[in-house]
Each structure stands twice: as C-alpha cells, then as structure tokens.
Amino acid sequence: METRVSRLLKTKYPVIQGGMAWVAEYHLAAAVSNAGGLGLIGAASAPPEVVREQIREAKKLTDRPFGVNVMLLNPNAAEVAQIVIEEGVPVVTTGAGNPGKFMAAWKEAGVTVIPVVASVAMAKLMERAGADAVVAEGMESGGHIGSQTTMTLVPQVADAVQIPVIAAGGIADGRGIAAAMMLGAEGVQIGTRFVVAKESIVHASYKERVIKAKDIDSEVTGMSTGHPIRVLRNQMSRAYLKMEKEGASFEELEQLTLGSLRKAVMDGDVVNGSLMAGQSAGLVKKEQTCREMIEEMMGEAETLLGGR
Numbered sequence: 001m002e003t004r005v006s007r008l009l010k011t012k013y014p015v016i017q018g019g020m021a022w023v024a025e026y027h028l029a030a031a032v033s034n035a036g037g038l039g040l041i042g043a044a045s046a047p048p049e050v051v052r053e054q055i056r057e058a059k060k061l062t063d064r065p066f067g068v069n070v071m072l073l074n075p076n077a078a079e080v081a082q083i084v085i086e087e088g089v090p091v092v093t094t095g096a097g098n099p100g101k102f103m104a105a106w107k108e109a110g111v112t113v114i115p116v117v118a119s120v121a122m123a124k125l126m127e128r129a130g131a132d133a134v135v136a137e138g139m140e141s142g143g144h145i146g147s148q149t150t151m152t153l154v155p156q157v158a159d160a161v162q163i164p165v166i167a168a169g170g171i172a173d174g175r176g177i178a179a180a181m182m183l184g185a186e187g188v189q190i191g192t193r194f195v196v197a198k199e200s201i202v203h204a205s206y207k208e209r210v211i212k213a214k215d216i217d218s219e220v221t222g223m224s225t226g227h228p229i230r231v232l233r234n235q236m237s238r239a240y241l242k243m244e245k246e247g248a249s250f251e252e253l254e255q256l257t258l259g260s261l262r263k264a265v266m267d268g269d270v271v272n273g274s275l276m277a278g279q280s281a282g283l284v285k286k287e288q289t290c291r292e293m294i295e296e297m298m299g300e301a302e303t304l305l306g307g308r
Contacts, residue, residue, distance in 0.1 A: 010065050019044075019067075141168055197288065213232055
C-alpha cells in the first residue's frame with residue numbers, strides 16, 4: 001500500500017511504530033523497519049548519549065529508515081535534537097510540546113519532522129512551522145493522551161491541513177488501518193500491539209497483561225494534574241485514582257509513579273508498575289514477530305479497502 005506517508009518515509013508500508021518510553025528501543029525499532037514499517041526509538045527522558053548509542057545499535061540491525069521520538073518536555077531535548085542531526089537519523093516524531101525551535105536545524109539537515117498532535121489547532125500550527133506530516137492521536141492510545149477520540153480527530157485534522165495525516169490511537173489490526181484511511185489518514189501509528197512483539201524487550205509479565213486485557217481494562221490517571229495517562233488497571237493505578245479523588249498534590253502523585261514505567265517494562269512488576277497500553281489492548285491476542293504483525297494487518301486492510 002503506497003501513500004504519501006510511505007513515500008515520505010521511504011517505507012514499504014505507511015505504518016509507524018509508536019515512540020513509547022522504555023519500550024521503543026533499538027531492537028524493536030530495527031525489527032519494525034526491517035518488516036517494512038518505520039521503527040522509532042523513544043528518547044523519552046533518556047540521557048543524550050544513551051539515545052546516541054541506541055541509534056548506532058539500530059543501524060547495526062537495519063539498513064532501512066528508522067526514526068527517533070523526541071519528548072520536548074525532556075530537559076535534554078535540545079541535545080537529543082542535535083544528536084539526531086549528527087547521527088543522520090532520517091525521521092523525527094515529537095511529543096509533549098512545540099518543536100518549532102528545532103525545526104529550522106532539522107529541515108536544514110534534511111530530517112523529516114512529524115509532530116504528534118491532539119487537536120486541529122496544533123496540527124495547523126505544526127503545518128505552518130514546516131512539519132512534513134502530523135500524527136493525529138486520539139485518546140484511545142496508551143500513555144499520555146489528549147481529549148479527542150481518533151474517530152473525530154483524524155477527519156477534522158485531515159480537512160484542516162494539506163500535509164499527510166497519520167492516525168494513532170485504538171489501531172491494532174487491519175480493520176483499524178482501513179478505517180483510518182477512510183477517515184482521511186494516509187498512514188497509521190501503532191503502539192500497544194508492538195508492545196507484545198517477539199522483538200520487544202518488554203517483560204513477559206507485562207506482555208501477558210496486554211494479551212489478556214479486555215475492552216474495559218484500561219483507565220486514565222492524572223486528569224487532575226493536566227497530564228492524563230492511559231494504563232491497564234492495577235494496584236498502582238487504583239491507588240493513584242484514590243489519591244487524586246482525595247485531592248493529593250501533584251508532588252504526592254508524582255512520588256507514587258516515580259520509576260513505575262521502568263518497573264513494568266524491565267522488571268515485570270504488574271502490581272506497582274505503570275502498564276501503559278491503549279484501549280486496543282483488547283484486540284491484541286498473541287505475541288508475533290513485527291513482520292507477522294505488519295503483514296497480517298496490511299493484508300487485512302488492503303482486502304477491506306479493495307486493493308486501492
């Protein structure tokens with residue numbers, strides 16, 4: 001399936017793997033790229049030199065294009081932005097802020113810039129700033145979320161900008177990809193399904209929770225702080241929501257979640273860890289290789305779209 005997104009990314013398929021903190025490291029990124037999608041290394045709040053090392057390790061495993069997701073709230077974002085240029089990374093996606101101050105340098109270096117947006121206003125702003133495409137991410141997604149659903153956000157963003165739109169949030173199979181295309185997207189970003197990929201370093205206990213998840217098993221924490229995060233329900237999320245209801249301070253809530261994502265991903269702590277996953281977890285039924293996932297999803301999507 002060729003679209004403006006696949007041509008822009010120089011990939012076989014218009015599929016991007018989400019830049020998930022701790023999860024999106026070089027093994028997964030390289031595997032997705034080798035399978036015809038665009039793998040991403042999630043820089044998150046990692047030290048800049050760790051990001052550089054991740055990029056170099058990914059290059060050893062793939063000769064296909066891959067990207068880096070830069071979290072703009074990270075105090076080291078400027079250094080990571082420069083490393084992307086120095087290491088010749090072809091694509092950057094951005095989250096948690098406006099990448100405007102890095103745009104000129106990235107564009108001069110030939111980097112394709114794709115911000116993640118949660119509103120039409122932000123999509124328009126990014127287009128004016130020089131973005132090559134945008135990821136319109138609905139609140140069905142795991143981790144940090146906005147307030148619009150994918151179903152309503154994607155067509156409104158597609159109507160509002162001329163650059164390609166990539167849909168994200170709630171997409172985990174070929175039906176979701178086909179639906180996103182019908183809404184006006186020309187590509188998709190998928191996170192939760194890739195969490196359980198065979199090439200993913202995520203702990204087996206975390207993967208098992210995603211595979212066993214039902215439709216109602218995710219909930220949103222942090223609504224009171226202005227930083228809502230979708231996770232799978234567990235003891236930690238219940239404690240967090242109870243503290244929120246009782247009016248706990250931002251600092252108290254932060255203390256509860258300190259290091260919780262690392263606990264989940266690396267240690268397999270499914271009780272006190274932050275099990276970030278989208279509402280699509282209920283659609284994820286088995287562990288597969290990235291190639292098996294992408295080819296299965298794209299085959300189904302192409303059939304549904306009539307091979308267009």
